[in-house]
Amino acid sequence: MTDPTSIRRLYGRRQGHKLRQGQAALVEDLLPLVSIPDEGPLDAPTLFGDSRPLEFEIGFGGGEHLAGQAAMRPDHGFIGCEPFLNGVVGALNHIRDGGLENVRLHMGDALEALERLPDASLERVYLLHPDPWRKARHAKRRMVNDGPLDMIAAKLKPGGEFRLGTDDPTYCRWSMMVMRGRRDFAWAAETAQDFLTRPADWPETRYERKARRQGHEVWYFRYLRLGTQG
Numbered sequence: 001m002t003d004p005t006s007i008r009r010l011y012g013r014r015q016g017h018k019l020r021q022g023q024a025a026l027v028e029d030l031l032p033l034v035s036i037p038d039e040g041p042l043d044a045p046t047l048f049g050d051s052r053p054l055e056f057e058i059g060f061g062g063g064e065h066l067a068g069q070a071a072m073r074p075d076h077g078f079i080g081c082e083p084f085l086n087g088v089v090g091a092l093n094h095i096r097d098g099g100l101e102n103v104r105l106h107m108g109d110a111l112e113a114l115e116r117l118p119d120a121s122l123e124r125v126y127l128l129h130p131d132p133w134r135k136a137r138h139a140k141r142r143m144v145n146d147g148p149l150d151m152i153a154a155k156l157k158p159g160g161e162f163r164l165g166t167d168d169p170t171y172c173r174w175s176m177m178v179m180r181g182r183r184d185f186a187w188a189a190e191t192a193q194d195f196l197t198r199p200a201d202w203p204e205t206r207y208e209r210k211a212r213r214q215g216h217e218v219w220y221f222r223y224l225r226l227g228t229q230g
Contacts, residue, residue: 019089026092027085034095036079036106042116047104048077054117056155057081057126058110058143061205063091065128068203070103076123078103081110111148119154124161129207132168144175146182153184156225161188163202164221167211172219179223188222195219 019027036042044052053076060066060080070078080103082088088107095103106113130143139145144164152162162185166172179185189195198204198220208218 019085023089026089026096030092030096031088031105031107034092034103034105036104036113040116041118042079042113043118043121044077047079048102052077052102053123054079054121055124055126056110056114056117056122057128058114059083059127059130060091061087061129061207063087063094065126065203065205066091066103067094067098067100069126069201070100071098072201074102076102079106079113079117080104081106081108081113083108111151114151114155117155120157122155122160123157124163125152125156126163128163128165128205129167129211130171132166132171134168134170139174142171142174144171144178146178149178149182149185153182153225158225158227160225162223162225164223165202165205165208165218167208167216167218169217175221179221184226185223186226188224195221 036047040046044050044054047054055069055073055076055078057066057069057078057080060082063080063082066078066080070076080091082091082105085107088105091103091105094100127143132142156162164175166175179187196217196219198208198218199222202220211218
C-alpha cells in the first residue's frame with residue numbers, strides 16, 4: 001500500500017462566505033457533538049456506541065447526499081469528511097432538521113480519518129463530484145489514484161461498494177482508466193445505461209443539479225470490493 005503520508009495533502013480553500021449568526025451557532029453548539037475524535041482509532045462502538053455497519057463519504061459538499069443516505073438507513077453509521085467550513089454548516093443544517101443521530105463529521109482531510117478505521121470495516125465509500133484537477137500536471141492530486149484507492153480498498157469489506165459520481169469528462173475518462181487497472185474492484189455496471197442512470201438510493205446533490213442545468217452529462221460508477229486476493 002502507498003504510504004498515506006505521501007497522499008495526504010489538502011488543496012483549496014477552507015471557508016467561503018462569512019457565516020451568519022445562526023450558522024456560527026451551529027458550528028459552536030452542534031459540530032462538537034457530532035465530530036469524530038481528534039485522534040485515536042475509529043470504529044462503530046467509538047462513534048455510535050454499538051457495532052452498526054459504517055459508511056463513509058469523502059468531500060460531502062453541502063451534505064445533502066450524506067443526510068439522504070443517513071435518513072434511508074438509520075441503523076447504519078455515516079462518517080462524512082469535508083474541509084470546507086460552509087459545506088460543514090450545510091451538513092449540520094441537515095443533521096439538525098432531519099434529527100439525524102447516525103452521522104459523524106470530520107472537518108478536514110478524509111484520508112486522515114479513513115486510515116484510522118479498521119480494515120474491512122466499511123460497507124460503502126462515496127466520492128461524488130470531486131475536484132477534477134483538469135491540468136495534466138495536477139493529475140496526482142485527484143482522489144482517484146492508486147494511493148487513495150489502496151486505502152479505500154483496505155477499509156471496504158469484501159463485497160462493499162465504492163461509489164463515484166462526476167460530470168467532468170476528463171475525470172470520467174481518468175477514473176475509468178485507473179479503475180480498469182485495479183484488481184481489487186469490479187465495475188458493477190451490466191449495461192451501457194447503468195452508469196448514465198442515478199440509482200434510486202443515490203440522493204441527488206446540488207452539484208449534480210447544477211451540472212444538469214449547465215447541460216453536462218453525469219456519470220455514476222459503482223465498484224464492488226473483491227476479496228482479499230486483490
